[in-house]
Amino acid sequence: MIGIYLPGAFVISGLLFFNRNRIFNSILIVAFLILQWVFTVYEYLHVNIAELNYFKPDSLAILLLVTLSIISTPAIYHSHIYLTSKKDTPRNTAIYYAAMVMLLTVISAAYLSNHIAVTWIFIEMTTLSASALIYHRRNNRTLEGTWKYVFVCAISITFVFIGILFLSFSLHQRGGDSLTFDSLLANAATINLFWSRLAFIFIFTGLTAKLGLVPMYTAGIDAKDKAPSPAGALLSSVLMNMGFVCFFRIYIVFANTALHSWTNNVILIAALLSIFVATVYMVKVKNIKRMLAYSSIEHMGLIMLGVAAGGIGYYAAILHLILHSFIKSSIFFQIGQVYRIYKSKSIYDVGNYFKYNTTGAVVMLLCFIWVTAMPPSGLFISELMIFRALFQAHYIIVMIVVMFLLTMIIWAFGKNIFKLLFAAPVGFDDSNVERINPIESLSQFIFLGLIVYLGINPPVEFVTLIQETIKNLPK
């Protein structure tokens, strides 16, 4: 099926790129969505059956593929609203849709690929397609954001490649298939520790650009800020998940070597620094979209804490990852409406959102409660489990520090969101405010409901998939 999906999606992306006709454009987009869903359902029904040698839909891939398909459908709907409201030229629209289809396709392929080099190729391709989305508005600032994103990602992808080379040095038996994740896991006990230590450092540092962790998080922040909000929703949810998939597969290999506790320490340091950096910037930042981008850094840090703590933390990390993708994408969809009303993302220019868009304001308020992990949000459950894992792993000081930082994040987040919702805007002319149709907030409500459902009463199938994902990790 992936043999049909990849060429099919690439052809659709190519046609979108050259086509200028509005109706044909819509047909192509719908065709892609159908293809994406058929592919997802097919892979769900064929778990763990390798295709084309290098692709294997294991449980982690299935979980994230379903998440991607669920998010991509409203993302394309909101893109349509965004592009028509801005009255973009047919050429820009064509490039935008082609890049978005390409991005979704390569991310799906990266989830499924079972060979580290193949994953690497797809990670490289996400940089290409994401940069076209970031440069959509074609001005100085988007150019700056795109240039920084491309350059930092180019460096990071080189780091990952160096890591892969070191990993190949660490093997005793080298051959074409020895770098598949399965074969790495099977040979985990015999790898050379010196080279694999270097390999882990380089791969992890390189992947932090996509994951959104210290040290290479910076490019992602500018990218999510400058990209149109539906694209920003994809960048801060499914793209970060792709970084996580690659990281997690490597982590499973290292967890079965003598380096397990060493890798945990590396991850713990990166996670703590990420939460710290996110706190510092969220208190200071005045641009709502950038604040959300920093919030993604914070959540990724929490997920990594769960991985480092082990035990129940693994389960919590995967759960948190999926729930975070839903909540973050729905806030980004909502920010698009805020921007259409106030024509600004600065916290100084917005206010009284309830007056201008009541439905949107309700979504925003709920999103605030959900993303700061207050009950009944599903993120409350996953964060509670992460803290429990930290407690059980005797990282008590880490836990206290993180809780302190999270309190500051909730304060900073609340300060800005309540300013948006309730305080009066300064110097805002509300004579011709755009009316937003409440139906545009429907997808956000569905996502918020889904988060509660998955967090509080997860279906058996979902739990089994997560447990299947973490079965190769030591207890």
Added chain:
Amino acid sequence: MINVLLIIFTISLLYLSIADRLLTYIKILAFQGIILFGVAFIELIQINPVNLALVLLETIVFKTILVPLFLNYIIKRNKITRDSEPFLPNFISLIVITLIIIITFLLSNNIVNSSISKIYFIVSLSTIFSGLYIISTRKKIITHVLGYLVIENGVFILSLAVGSEMPLLVDLGILLDIFASVFLLGIFVNKIGDILKDVDVDQLKNLKD
């Protein structure tokens, strides 16, 4: 023979650290391309001929001829001034790059019973770190790209170390090379030249918190 070539490669890094003009950087990159051609030819002689031809073509045509010519074209087209404008004096750069080489040399002593020859490790790691150093201490955007190309050369050497057993990794290195050169140079330096008149990193300071 490989050792001699790799040592000459390392010496070119020292020359890179004291280069003042952008043209010198481009010439060094072309020269490094020729050395990589030699190393790849000797190291990979046993692999599949088609693959070998691809690798050799990439080093000689792409790294040695096309990329330097293209860089030259970009510099002329965007009227970039000839000076590389480092933040630090050349003397300090020379010391830093020497230190990088010495440190990687000392680090390589930790390697025990490996099938990889140490010289590849030393040369490639010092090239990678020199490239990062050049990126962080030069002012122009084009020198960032040049520093990135130096890193690419370092990665290529590293991939040659396992090249005879895993030609796939060398091909991936080539893919990375083409991606970076075509994408970074082709699209962006042109765009940046069109939109920002003076191509300088100081112009890229708008996005911040």
